[in-house]
Amino acid sequence: MxxxxxxxxxxxxxxxxxxxxxxxxxxxxxxxxxxxxxxxxxxxxxxxxxxxxxxxxxxxxxxxxxTLEDVLAALHLQVNAWAEEAVLAAFAEARDLPLAERVTAMFRAYAANVSGDPRRIRITFVEIIGVSPRLEEQRLARRSRWVDLICAECDASAARGQAARRDYRIAATAFIGSVNGLLHDWSAGWLDATLDDVVDELVRQLLGILRPEGWSPEGD
CATH class of the missing domain: 1.10.10.60 (Homeodomain-like)
Structure with a gap:
C-alpha cells in the first residue's frame, strides 16, 4: 500500500x-x-x-x-522513553548524593521501569532484533542515546573530582551492552538472581569504570 x-x-x-x-x-x-x-x-x-x-x-x-513494523517502531521508542523518564527523575532526586548512591538510584530506576512489565523487556531486547535495517538503525540510535546519558554522568562526576578524567565513550558503550544483555538474560530466567542482584552487579561495573584501581577521588 x-x-x-x-x-x-x-x-x-x-x-x-x-x-x-x-x-x-x-x-x-x-x-x-x-x-x-x-x-x-x-x-x-x-x-x-x-x-x-x-x-x-x-x-x-x-x-x-x-505496516506492522511502524507499530513496533513506535512501541520501541515508547518503552525507551518511559525508561529514560524514570532515570532522569531518579537522577534529579539523587543529584546531590555521593557518586555510588547516584549511580545506584539511576540503575534501580531503569531496571525497575523496564523489568516491571515483561512486555517492555521483550519489545526492547527481543522483538526489535533483526526485523529490518530501518529498525536496527533505530535500535542503535536509541542505544547511542543511552551511551550519551552515561557519558554525561561520567563527565559530570569527573568534573566534581569524584571519578577519573578520561574519554568514557568506549567504556559507556561496552557498559550499555552489559546492561542490555544482563537484563535480557535475567528476564528470560537464565540467571538465578534477583533484580537487586542484577542492579548491584551493574553498579559495581560502572563504579569500576569510573574509579579504576589505584585512583582516589578528590572529594565525594
Whole structure:
C-alpha cells in the first residue's frame, strides 16, 4: 500500500477528528503492546489480528500506520522513553548524593521501569532484533542515546573530582551492552538472581569504570 488511507474529519460523538485519531492510534498501540510483548509476538501477528484485538478495522489500521513494523517502531521508542523518564527523575532526586548512591538510584530506576512489565523487556531486547535495517538503525540510535546519558554522568562526576578524567565513550558503550544483555538474560530466567542482584552487579561495573584501581577521588 502506497500510503495511509485518509482519516475522516469533523466532530463525531463529541470528539474532534484529531481526538478520534489519537484514540485509535492508542488502541492499536495498546493491543500491539500485548501481542508483540507477549504471545504471539511481533513476527506471528497480522494486521487483521491486531485490528481485532484493538476492536478496530483493518481500514482504520491503515489510516494510522503503513505496516506492522511502524507499530513496533513506535512501541520501541515508547518503552525507551518511559525508561529514560524514570532515570532522569531518579537522577534529579539523587543529584546531590555521593557518586555510588547516584549511580545506584539511576540503575534501580531503569531496571525497575523496564523489568516491571515483561512486555517492555521483550519489545526492547527481543522483538526489535533483526526485523529490518530501518529498525536496527533505530535500535542503535536509541542505544547511542543511552551511551550519551552515561557519558554525561561520567563527565559530570569527573568534573566534581569524584571519578577519573578520561574519554568514557568506549567504556559507556561496552557498559550499555552489559546492561542490555544482563537484563535480557535475567528476564528470560537464565540467571538465578534477583533484580537487586542484577542492579548491584551493574553498579559495581560502572563504579569500576569510573574509579579504576589505584585512583582516589578528590572529594565525594
Amino acid at each position: 502506497a500510503g495511509r488511507l485518509k482519516a475522516p474529519t469533523g466532530r463525531y460523538g463529541g470528539k474532534s477528528a484529531t481526538e478520534r485519531q489519537a484514540e485509535r492510534r492508542r488502541r492499536f498501540l495498546d493491543a500491539a503492546f500485548d501481542l508483540f510483548g507477549d504471545a504471539p509476538g511481533y513476527r506471528a501477528t497480522t494486521v487483521a489480528a491486531l485490528s481485532e484485538a484493538a476492536g478496530l478495522s483493518t481500514r482504520q489500521f491503515y489510516e494510522e500506520f503503513h
